[in-house]
Amino acid sequence: SHSSSRHVQLLRTMSQIIQLKNHHLDGMSTDFLYHLAINVVDTKDTRDIQSQFGDVRFILTGGTSTRMLELAKYVRKLFGVEDTSDPVDLCKKGHRYAMYKVGPVICVSHGVGSSTFSVVLHELLKLVHYAKCKDPVFLRIGTCGGIGVPPGTVVVTKNAFNGLLRNEHEIAILGERVVRPAQFPESVIKDILAYGARDDDGFQIISANTMGTDCFYEGQGRTDGAICEYSAEDKMKFLQKCHDLGIRNIEMEASMFASVTQKIGVKAGDICVTLLNRLDGDQFVSFP
Ligand code: R2B
Numbered sequence: 001s002h003s004s005s006r007h008v009q010l011l012r013t014m015s016q017i018i019q020l021k022n023h024h025l026d027g028m029s030t031d032f033l034y035h036l037a038i039n040v041v042d043t044k045d046t047r048d049i050q051s052q053f054g055d056v057r058f059i060l061t062g063g064t065s066t067r068m069l070e071l072a073k074y075v076r077k078l079f080g081v082e083d084t085s086d087p088v089d090l091c092k093k094g095h096r097y098a099m100y101k102v103g104p105v106i107c108v109s110h111g112v113g114s115s116t117f118s119v120v121l122h123e124l125l126k127l128v129h130y131a132k133c134k135d136p137v138f139l140r141i142g143t144c145g146g147i148g149v150p151p152g153t154v155v156v157t158k159n160a161f162n163g164l165l166r167n168e169h170e171i172a173i174l175g176e177r178v179v180r181p182a183q184f185p186e187s188v189i190k191d192i193l194a195y196g197a198r199d200d201d202g203f204q205i206i207s208a209n210t211m212g213t214d215c216f217y218e219g220q221g222r223t224d225g226a227i228c229e230y231s232a233e234d235k236m237k238f239l240q241k242c243h244d245l246g247i248r249n250i251e252m253e254a255s256m257f258a259s260v261t262q263k264i265g266v267k268a269g270d271i272c273v274t275l276l277n278r279l280d281g282d283q284f285v286s287f288p
């Protein structure tokens with residue numbers, strides 16, 4: 001009937017607003033998103049936050065603030081907005097991360113590795129919750145090292161492995177090891193691949209497994225760090241083992257990013273360009 005379809009529609013609209021997995025927040029009347037420098041003065045009446053961020057649908061993240069500024073300008077151009085001024089950094093007061101907003105898109109820097117990314121990710125998830133953003137999608141647009149694919153290949157992560165070569169994320173919570181699943185939703189991967197297939201820019205875009213490590217050097221099997229206690233042969237064996245697991249790229253955020261977004265139940269995707277093929281070496285040939 002008409003009314004039951006309206007009911008379904010209403011439920012759908014409601015379920016699009018993300019629910020956080022922390023009942024302690026219900027007892028907080030204010031909340032300061034410290035690293036974003038965003039103050040939620042009344043968690044029960046967030047109209048100010050909704051008016052500033054309620055239209056956000058896409059949260060694009062990447063390591064550096066300059067890349068996020070360039071991305072914001074690129075998105076603005078895609079939207080056909082004629083404006084040559086620099087977008088403003090909405091998190092300047094926080095001194096840690098940068099955020100630029102272009103209509104329904106925010107571009108936010110996350111630093112290097114899971115630890116810096118997880119700080120801003122928690123706060124961004126709370127932000128989209130308070131702002132009541134509808135069906136938000138979190139994407140990481142990053143760099144990585146490839147395994148057996150030509151440099152320039154774009155890898156969209158399927159399963160995220162950690163540095164222990166397990167398809168999970170492991171963290172210490174209250175002094176205990178907590179292990180959580182780390183997969184990205186198929187629907188997001190499919191949409192990104194379909195978009196990639198449309199362009200004719202010469203870049204290959206594939207979906208594959210990704211290893212996210214906590215260390216750029218020893219954690220990724222490099223032999224050019226300040227410390228290395230394995231042989232070049234051990235390194236190649238390790239990279240081959242990664243390849244056998246369907247891993248085609250190595251970066252430093254995938255398993256944390258997949259597990260946190262999977263736990264919350266929010267759509268997410270990790271899209272990284274390979275800067276080098278790790279089967280050919282550890283160093284970048286030139287500054288990317
Ligand atoms: C890719 O590039 C960074 C290290 O150079 C790190 O954030 C990552 O995942």
Ligand code: URA
Nearest residue numbers: 143144145250251252
């Ligand atoms: N980022 C990484 O984490 N590893 C690489 O090899 C390149 C970029």
